[in-house]
Amino acid sequence: MTRPELPELFHIGWVVRDCAAAQRELSARLGAGPFVSAGEESRFDQALVHGKPTPFSLRIAFGTLGGVLLELLEPLDDQSPHAEFLRTRGEGMHHLAFLVTDFDAQLAAARGAGPEAELLIDGTGPGNPVRWVYVDGGAARGTVIELLERTPQALAVFGPALDLVRAGPR
Numbered sequence: 738m739t740r741p742e743l744p745e746l747f748h749i750g751w752v753v754r755d756c757a758a759a760q761r762e763l764s765a766r767l768g769a770g771p772f773v774s775a776g777e778e779s780r781f782d783q784a785l786v787h788g789k790p791t792p793f794s795l796r797i798a799f800g801t802l803g804g805v806l807l808e809l810l811e812p813l814d815d816q817s818p819h820a821e822f823l824r825t826r827g828e829g830m831h832h833l834a835f836l837v838t839d840f841d842a843q844l845a846a847a848r849g850a851g852p853e854a855e856l857l858i859d860g861t862g863p864g865n866p867v868r869w870v871y872v873d874g875g876a877a878r879g880t881v882i883e884l885l886e887r888t889p890q891a892l893a894v895f896g897p898a899l900d901l902v903r904a905g906p907r
Contacts, residue, residue: 772800783864793817799898834883
């Protein structure tokens with residue numbers, strides 16, 4: 738069994754009920770920010786959820802907290818694993834994300850980590866601008882791992898978020 742050789746953490750995904758309220762609270766209580774929004778709605782029409790085509794929508798914002806990039810994810814429907822997480826666990830840390838250059842090798846290693854390493858979301862299809870997956874965290878003490886392929890296109894998509902990290906803590 739090959740184990741993943743993950744690079745430095747890219748971001749921590751945090752599921753929230755209200756993205757704007759979470760930004761205000763995290764800023765006021767913990768000094769988080771600044772935040773950049775990915776827009777009013779991010780639609781994922783080409784992803785597979787638990788292996789089945791399942792379009793879903795999220796409101797997403799990125800911000801920093803102590804030099805760590807946070808991704809706030811507000812489910813806008815009940816189709817995504819984020820909505821399921823919110824229903825069953827409430828708000829909180831959902832995943833750890835890594836930008837990987839060797840996407841296929843990292844995915845194979847993550848999937849080979851055990852029978853519980855199923856793909857919660859598979860965003861590797863041809864309609865997705867960036868190949869990405871969520872690997873179920875059952876085998877990793879419940880921590881979902883997100884792998885994003887590090888390509889020039891991915892760096893362009895995540896440019897505003899990466900700029901927050903480069904700027905350092907405010």
